[in-house]
Amino acid sequence: MSKLGDLGAKLYRGEVGYDFVGKRKIWYGISILITITAIVGLAVRGLNMGIEFEGGAVFNTPKTSVSVSKADEIAEEASGHDAIVQKLGNDTLRIQIAGVDTDKSDRIKAELAKELDINADDINADLVGPSWGEQIANKAWQGLAIFMILVVIYLAIAFEWRMAVAALIALIHDITITVGVYALVGFEVTPGTVIGLLTILGYSLYDTVVVFDSLKEQSKDLAKQTRFTYSEVANRSINSTLVRSINTTVVALLPVAGLLFIGGGFLGAGMLNDISLSLFVGLAAGAYSSIFIATPLVADLKETEPQMKALKKRVLAKRRAAAAKGESAEAATEPVGDDPQDDDSEDAAPAVVGPRSGPRSQPTRNRGRGRPSGKRR
Amino acid sequence: MDRENEKVAAPKKGRKQAAQGKPGRTLVLIMIALVALTGGMFLSGHTTPRLGIDLAGGTSITLEAKNEPGQKNAINQTNLNTAVDIINNRVNGLGVSEAEVQTQGDRNIIVNIPKGTNAKQAREQVGTTAQLYFRPVLAQQPSTGAGEKPTPKPTDSGKDKSGDKSKDKSGDGSEDKSKDGDKSKESDKTKEEATSPSATPTTQGRSVTEGLKADAKDDPAKDKKDDGKKDPSPTPSGDPTAQLQEQFAKLDCTDKKARAKVKTGVKATDPVVACGENKNGWDKFILGPSEVNGKEVDDAKAVYDTQGAAGWKVTMNFSKKGTKQFADITGKLASKQPPQNEFGIVMDGEVVSAPYVSQALTTGDAEISGSFSQDEAKDLANILSYGALPLTFKEQSVTTVSAALGGEQLRAGMIAGAIGLALVIIYLVAYYRGLALIAIASLFVSAALTYTIMTLLGPTIKFALNLPAVCGAIVAIGITADSFIVYFERIRDEVREGRTLRPAVERAWPRARRTILVSDFVSFLAAAVLFIVTVGKVQGFAFTLGLTTLLDVVVVFFFTKPLMTIMARKKFFASGGKWSGLDPKRLGAKPPLRRARSTGPAAPVDSTPKEA
Numbered sequence: 001m002s003k004l005g006d007l008g009a010k011l012y013r014g015e016v017g018y019d020f021v022g023k024r025k026i027w028y029g030i031s032i033l034i035t036i037t038a039i040v041g042l043a044v045r046g047l048n049m050g051i052e053f054e055g056g057a058v059f060n061t062p063k064t065s066v067s068v069s070k071a072d073e074i075a076e077e078a079s080g081h082d083a084i085v086q087k088l089g090n091d092t093l094r095i096q097i098a099g100v101d102t103d104k105s106d107r108i109k110a111e112l113a114k115e116l117d118i119n120a121d122d123i124n125a126d127l128v129g130p131s132w133g134e135q136i137a138n139k140a141w142q143g144l145a146i147f148m149i150l151v152v153i154y155l156a157i158a159f160e161w162r163m164a165v166a167a168l169i170a171l172i173h174d175i176t177i178t179v180g181v182y183a184l185v186g187f188e189v190t191p192g193t194v195i196g197l198l199t200i201l202g203y204s205l206y207d208t209v210v211v212f213d214s215l216k217e218q219s220k221d222l223a224k225q226t227r228f229t230y231s232e233v234a235n236r237s238i239n240s241t242l243v244r245s246i247n248t249t250v251v252a253l254l255p256v257a258g259l260l261f262i263g264g265g266f267l268g269a270g271m272l273n274d275i276s277l278s279l280f281v282g283l284a285a286g287a288y289s290s291i292f293i294a295t296p297l298v299a300d301l302k303e304t305e306p307q308m309k310a311l312k313k314r315v316l317a318k319r320r321a322a323a324a325k326g327e328s329a330e331a332a333t334e335p336v337g338d339d340p341q342d343d344d345s346e347d348a349a350p351a352v353v354g355p356r357s358g359p360r361s362q363p364t365r366n367r368g369r370g371r372p373s374g375k376r377r
Numbered sequence: 378m379d380r381e382n383e384k385v386a387a388p389k390k391g392r393k394q395a396a397q398g399k400p401g402r403t404l405v406l407i408m409i410a411l412v413a414l415t416g417g418m419f420l421s422g423h424t425t426p427r428l429g430i431d432l433a434g435g436t437s438i439t440l441e442a443k444n445e446p447g448q449k450n451a452i453n454q455t456n457l458n459t460a461v462d463i464i465n466n467r468v469n470g471l472g473v474s475e476a477e478v479q480t481q482g483d484r485n486i487i488v489n490i491p492k493g494t495n496a497k498q499a500r501e502q503v504g505t506t507a508q509l510y511f512r513p514v515l516a517q518q519p520s521t522g523a524g525e526k527p528t529p530k531p532t533d534s535g536k537d538k539s540g541d542k543s544k545d546k547s548g549d550g551s552e553d554k555s556k557d558g559d560k561s562k563e564s565d566k567t568k569e570e571a572t573s574p575s576a577t578p579t580t581q582g583r584s585v586t587e588g589l590k591a592d593a594k595d596d597p598a599k600d601k602k603d604d605g606k607k608d609p610s611p612t613p614s615g616d617p618t619a620q621l622q623e624q625f626a627k628l629d630c631t632d633k634k635a636r637a638k639v640k641t642g643v644k645a646t647d648p649v650v651a652c653g654e655n656k657n658g659w660d661k662f663i664l665g666p667s668e669v670n671g672k673e674v675d676d677a678k679a680v681y682d683t684q685g686a687a688g689w690k691v692t693m694n695f696s697k698k699g700t701k702q703f704a705d706i707t708g709k710l711a712s713k714q715p716p717q718n719e720f721g722i723v724m725d726g727e728v729v730s731a732p733y734v735s736q737a738l739t740t741g742d743a744e745i746s747g748s749f750s751q752d753e754a755k756d757l758a759n760i761l762s763y764g765a766l767p768l769t770f771k772e773q774s775v776t777t778v779s780a781a782l783g784g785e786q787l788r789a790g791m792i793a794g795a796i797g798l799a800l801v802i803i804y805l806v807a808y809y810r811g812l813a814l815i816a817i818a819s820l821f822v823s824a825a826l827t828y829t830i831m832t833l834l835g836p837t838i839k840f841a842l843n844l845p846a847v848c849g850a851i852v853a854i855g856i857t858a859d860s861f862i863v864y865f866e867r868i869r870d871e872v873r874e875g876r877t878l879r880p881a882v883e884r885a886w887p888r889a890r891r892t893i894l895v896s897d898f899v900s901f902l903a904a905a906v907l908f909i910v911t912v913g914k915v916q917g918f919a920f921t922l923g924l925t926t927l928l929d930v931v932v933v934f935f936f937t938k939p940l941m942t943i944m945a946r947k948k949f950f951a952s953g954g955k956w957s958g959l960d961p962k963r964l965g966a967k968p969p970l971r972r973a974r975s976t977g978p979a980a981p982v983d984s985t986p987k988e989a
Contacts, residue, residue: 062779124779129774131771136911139910139911142910142911143911150906151899158895192914195848198911199918202902202922206856209896241866247808247862248862250804251804251859252852255796255797255801255854255855258796259848261793261796272793272848275845275848276848279852
């Protein structure tokens with residue numbers, strides 16, 4: 001912990017940090033790749049829609065010794081449709097029959113009870129008409145659209161439109177990835193999945209908003225100085241909230257992992273499992289996107305602004321001037337000023353190299369770079 | 378008060394003092410609130426949240442309203458609410474206790490039937506549309522289970538069989554189809570009637586509205602007498618088939634099952650047997666084909682008759698088509714002998730009223746009088762005006778959960794929640810050490826508030842904890858804990874700046890507060906949109922998420938912050954002990970000397986945003 005605390009302190013002060021913004025092209029590339037994979041997966045494989053979306057019946061029997069194949073036979077005989085029978089962890093059977101209407105499923109249920117020699121009242125039945133899932137899905141899309149519009153308006157007011165756009169892109173990115181994972185792995189999509197997916201909305205943005213909040217705070221008087229470009233400040237915001245982001249993600253994932261474990265281990269398939277699975281995927285994507293996608297995007301958008309362009313020019317010019325004055329030995333590192341990730345030699349841990357030391361202390365004082373002590377502000 | 382003045386005089390200092398002076402009071406306040414909620418919980422007699430069907434076991438039916446052809450905008454809140462009332466009456470009329478009927482979204486009705494009741498029967502009742510017909514009464518008889526002779530007329534086997542067959546058919550649940558068929562037939566018929574010259578209404582003003590008397594309800598003695606005369610074979614003129622007669626003779630309306638049975642598979646165009654409740658018990662009827670569809674009643678009101686001294690009566694008003702049809706039927710009935718001068722107002726196969734007709738009513742205004750109580754009159758008026766809904770409902774999903782599985786899911790949810798909470802606590806302790814105490818205390822306050830409020834919402838707004846809601850609560854652990862993390866990280870940042878704890882706590886708060894509010898708002902927005910827009914299970918989830926997000930704000934503002942302020946005064950935290958989680962050395966805080974030196978050059982730029 002003390003190491004983490006130390007790291008937190010260093011991150012906070014900008015002594016160490018990862019140049020998220022500088023290397024954004026790599027991460028954009030990765031994200032685009034993942035997104036394309038997801039879309040292709042979705043287009044090629046499609047989603048494995050659960051019975052709730054197609055109409056049909058799902059029966060859960062109590063503990064039984066009947067074998068899967070036997071149950072399959074009984075179910076198909078009773079229904080006249082193909083049946084999918086799974087044996088769950090606790091010796092209960094889950095029987096899915098697509099395409100039966102609610103009236104017929106009653107008869108199937110009675111038949112099953114008779115054949116499996118269990119009380120009909122002990123069979124759990126979930127009978128779904130074909131348009132119910134559609135209604136749920138439609139409403140979910142509707143909710144998604146309304147939420148996106150509202151949240152963009154809100155973020156545009158609370159922060160600025162660039163952040164709103166970046167947050168929206170990150171959000172769409174998260175949802176695409178989650179849906180893509182579902183398509184590729186072939187997990188069944190149920191109303192529970194939809195719930196999980198919709199929760200990601202709040203969560204993904206929640207994380208992003210915290211980084212933006214820090215960015216807004218740190219970039220307040222940016223135009224009045226010539227030391228840092230917007231991208232650098234943005235990068236610093238990410239790094240200084242990194243500990244919090246990690247903690248938040250861990251803390252959010254822990255209960256979800258608990259749900260997933262319980263949902264999977266105790267009940268086999270079920271609502272708990274469905275929700276937590278999509279949440280798990282979505283949360284991970286959300287944490288990734290708020291750090292690697294949303295904030296760098298804001299920086300990109302922001303630096304197209306004339307004011308920020310001018311600032312960047314000023315900052316770079318100043319650095320060049322400072323470098324010219326400096327010793328010739330140090331001059332070699334000068335380009336690093338705006339491309340700080342080359343500063344690798346400084347720290348053993350590659351992920352937390354000290355890029356900040358470059359732009360920070362070198363232009364001002366041109367001192368040796370392995371000495372964090374002098375770099376504080 | 379002093380503090381308020383101070384604030385005005387010296388804003389900055391005043392605020393600081395106020396913030397540090399208040400925490401005790403705020404803590405007491407939230408504790409009082411918590412105790413009050415807990416007290417309320419015990420007073421209300423509900424110490425556990427109401428459980429949804431998926432956790433408690435039972436059947437949950439989701440119905441979706443469908444527009445009937447020709448009526449595009451019939452699906453509205455008023456119609457849905459009326460449908461809820463009617464379905465509620467129907468389901469609870471079966472003796473299903475605590476069945477719950479509510480609207481959901483803009484076109485759905487959810488019917489929750491707790492375990493231990495006949496779900497199948499209930500479903501049959503729920504799945505059909507309320508249908509209201511005016512049928513001429515062909516025969517009527519009080520039906521008292523005890524006093525009844527089982528089969529006054531022996532029948533041959535052939536008849537028996539056909540009777541069985543018809544019963545089988547009616548049990549089949551093929552109502553939908555038959556209804557559709559009826560509709561077309563009916564409309565045909567009404568067309569015929571509309572064109573037939575005999576049905577031309579005479580416009581005589583409103584003088585003849587006094588023509589109806591609701592006799593069956595009021596004078597059972599007389600009825601019995603009448604019935605006695607024609608008991609064995611109801612008057613032939615009605616021409617009920619022998620099959621119906623037999624059914625009629627066998628029918629025991631005091632038996633709930635029998636009543637449910639006669640209601641099923643009824644066709645509007647066929648004569649039927651039916652039951653009707655009166656003040657003294659049940660009557661049974663043989664009714665002719667429907668003459669007027671209840672839809673043709675434009676409006677019905679319960680009116681207190683101040684002039685005629687007739688007490689409460691029901692006035693109704695027919696549509697143009699209905700007026701013709703009604704004129705027709707009343708004209709026919711008026712000339713007949715009791716009880717064949719009566720018509721039954723039949724809703725969902727049950728006779729709700731059987732007034733007799735004394736003269737043809739041709740104006741489209743009619744009045745049913747009798748010794749109604751106010752409630753009876755209002756009920757009847759409601760049935761007449763809304764009985765036949767313009768909505769058809771389709772079963773969208775039927776979920777049956779056995780009590781065993783419900784219990785298991787509840788247990789799994791609890792365990793998952795406990796594991797999640799434990800993991801979060803372990804992580805917090807490992808990372809924040811002493812600070813975790815505050816986080817854990819806050820989490821528990823939050824949990825207690827959530828629990829009591831959920832419990833209290835059970836009886837007040839019928840909130841039921843279902844599985845998605847449990848998931849929402851578990852997921853919310855993360856959101857709640859995150860608020861503490863934001864605040865703690867801010868405090869630590871301040872400590873890293875070299876501040877001592879007390880100012881650090883106060884300085885960190887305004888910024889942490891803003892972050893917490895902004896991010897919670899986004900989360901709440903998501904929950905609110907989902908709650909309003911979506912249906913079904915998604916809604917339960919959104920509700921808990923929204924509730925816990927709100928509570929998170931309450932807890933952070935009124936519990937965590939004051940507690941932090943108080944704790945900052947304690948030696949354990951203030952001295953930055955190793956286990957406090959605020960050890961400046963461990964946090965890598967700058968020693969004051971170096972800080973002074975290093976802040977020098979960069980101060981104008983770099984420290985401004987930080988201190989802003």
